[in-house]
Amino acid sequence: MQYLFDVWDRISHRIKSANHILLLSDYDGTLTPIVDRPELATLPQETRKLLRTLAKNRRYTVGIVSGRALPDLKSNVGLEGIIYAGNHGLEIEGLGSTFLEPIAEEMRPFLQIMKQALLATFKGIKGVFVEDKGLTISVHYRSVKDDEERYVMDAFSRVTDPLHLTGRVKITQGKKVYEIRPPVDWDKGKAIAWLIAKCKVVRGSGGELPIYLGDDLTDEDGFKVIERNNGISIFIGEEDVQSVARYFLKSPEEVTDFLKML
Numbered sequence: 001m002q003y004l005f006d007v008w009d010r011i012s013h014r015i016k017s018a019n020h021i022l023l024l025s026d027y028d029g030t031l032t033p034i035v036d037r038p039e040l041a042t043l044p045q046e047t048r049k050l051l052r053t054l055a056k057n058r059r060y061t062v063g064i065v066s067g068r069a070l071p072d073l074k075s076n077v078g079l080e081g082i083i084y085a086g087n088h089g090l091e092i093e094g095l096g097s098t099f100l101e102p103i104a105e106e107m108r109p110f111l112q113i114m115k116q117a118l119l120a121t122f123k124g125i126k127g128v129f130v131e132d133k134g135l136t137i138s139v140h141y142r143s144v145k146d147d148e149e150r151y152v153m154d155a156f157s158r159v160t161d162p163l164h165l166t167g168r169v170k171i172t173q174g175k176k177v178y179e180i181r182p183p184v185d186w187d188k189g190k191a192i193a194w195l196i197a198k199c200k201v202v203r204g205s206g207g208e209l210p211i212y213l214g215d216d217l218t219d220e221d222g223f224k225v226i227e228r229n230n231g232i233s234i235f236i237g238e239e240d241v242q243s244v245a246r247y248f249l250k251s252p253e254e255v256t257d258f259l260k261m262l
């Protein structure tokens with residue numbers, strides 16, 4: 001990966017010469033600092049203002065692609081006129097359309113049963129937080145003591161293995177979080193590909209430049225799609241992390257600087 005600001009001349013040239021820019025970003029850990037509980041992650045006022053300014057610019061289409069549930073994401077970001085993709089793109093609003101993955105929608109009642117099982121399992125374990133995201137469930141364990149992490153992993157496996165191993169749910173892992181998802185072949189990458197195609201139709205005259213910023217494992221699918229579409233993929237974090245992104249920035253603060261430069 002190259003440090004984005006080291007090659008800024010080249011990047012800014014590509015941005016200036018593009019007909020249209022599809023600027024997509026992850027939310028937690030990319031636009032906001034990582035915090036212990038997801039409800040405490042707030043978007044810095046300056047970042048919100050910058051996103052608003054870019055969204056109003058005719059050369060830009062702005063969108064947030066997050067693991068959060070759509071209503072939660074929208075209320076946290078609080079901007080109009082941008083794309084929101086929630087639950088890793090299982091639910092999308094923007095560019096004049098909405099998308100809801102049909103199998104995921106069908107699975108809703110089933111996930112409620114799983115949520116009850118997880119709540120019962122983790123009752124009394126300090127630091128575990130089971131989050132109901134409608135189409136998916138997250139189990140956060142960032143605040144669990146180090147020597148109890150093993151126990152949390154084992155308990156999680158006990159509940160989910162029978163369903164996971166028979167293909168009835170998908171399990172993914174992020175930063176100190178497990179996620180239970182419906183068994184559909186859909187991820188941030190597929191959602192971003194959908195948005196790139198949609199943007200071409202709605203805004204397009206050819207020569208769109210897609211950009212994606214993200215900090216976590218689930219963002220890798222997004223980076224792959226961006227690379228395939230000759231876009232700019234930007235990982236947020238340390239340089240020595242393995243990522244398919246071509247560029248990196250060190251922190252959400254540097255993402256704010258990048259937005260300013262745009």
Ligand SMILES: [Mg+2]
Nearest residue numbers: 026028029216
């Ligand atoms: Mg993130």
